[in-house]
Amino acid sequence: MSDFELTVLGTASALPMAHRYPSAQVLSVPGRLFLIDCGEGTQMQLRRGGFSFLKIEAVFLSHTHGDHCFGIFGLLSTMSMLGREQPLKVYAPVTFAPILDFFLRQFGGELRFPVEHVALEMNSPQCIYTSSKMTVDAFPLEHVVPCYGFLFRQAEPPLNIRKERLEQYHLSIAEIAALKRGEDVLRPAGPFTEPCAENGFVPQSGTDAPCLMRAEDFTYVPYRPASYAYCSDTRPFPRLADWVRGVSLLYHEATYLADMEDKAFVRGHSTAAQAARCARDAGASRLMLGHFSSKVTDHQLFLEEAREIFPACCLANELESYDICGL
Ligand SMILES: [Zn+2]
Ligand SMILES: [Zn+2]
Incomplete structure (x- = not known):
């Protein structure tokens, strides 16, 4: 049904x-x-x-x-x-x-x-x-x-996580849970394979720069x-x-x-x-x-x-x- x-x-x-x-x-x-x-x-x-x-x-x-x-x-x-x-x-x-x-x-x-x-x-x-x-x-x-x-x-x-983001960023369980609640997540340090936000914190690949992961970039409405x-x-x-x-x-x-x-x-x-x-x-x-x-x-x-x-x-x-x- x-x-x-x-x-x-x-x-x-x-x-x-x-x-x-x-x-x-x-x-x-x-x-x-x-x-x-x-x-x-x-x-x-x-x-x-x-x-x-x-x-x-x-x-x-x-x-x-x-x-x-x-x-x-x-x-x-x-x-x-x-x-x-x-x-x-x-x-x-x-x-x-x-x-x-x-x-x-x-x-x-x-x-x-x-x-x-x-x-x-x-x-x-x-x-x-x-x-x-x-x-x-x-x-x-x-x-x-x-x-x-x-x-x-x-x-x-509930929001779903974009599969490609999961792999790119090796998201932790806590990060996944927060993003699925629609919350942005601030990661204090890299390394990352690409910038994860156009505005705010933009890390260089492979550096220790902080990264703001916006829920709207990482999730979708199923x-x-x-x-x-x-x-x-x-x-x-x-x-x-x-x-x-x-x-x-x-x-x-x-x-x-x-x-x-x-x-x-x-x-x-x-x-x-x-x-x-x-x-x-x-x-x-x-x-x-x-x-x-x-x-x-x-x-x-x-x-x-x-x-x-x-x-x-x-x-x-x-x-x-x-x-x-x-x-
Ligand atoms: Zn009637
Ligand atoms: Zn009537």
């Missing part, structure tokens, strides 16, 4: 469909799962996808419309039945607090683990989660109720960290592209097609073309469309509309996994 893999569990919008589920996704990082939205049926989709409920580290709910959160309550009960004791953080808008309180008052006595609601209320992006493997920013979307998007970013990888932005539900707005700039994979809702743009605006949604413009303006590597209206049965129409503006586009397919690394 990839180090940063997305599995789509639900692609429908609000109305129930015979063969599709409402919004839910799982982001897998080594050893951990992060659930993003939790519409009805999420538990069944998790089962079908072979995911362990107990590996879910945290839940991120974009907003309190039922197609994004009705599944969380059954999931909490199941986690308890499966023996979870570790606290579960649920990142959700402030408006989720009374809903969770009601659930916990009615059913909380049966839960064997604490549920910690991390209340989201912000006007611009804020970091809400940090670990050694990943950070998560939340940012406001423009919907008809308070709603937030999430940007998941792999942590910067790969570009992957990132994933989840944007559902929202009208288009210009700042969104700035907030997800350069993202590897952008999931953007495309509830409607361009001929329903007025309806989309009134309901706080986007068309496929508007999602594509956001991906283009953000310089995203790839765009994924989802949250499709039940009124449109031919999903290829979403894809065709978006690809005219942003060709690197795909449709979200339920129970398909997408490797975000290397996009």
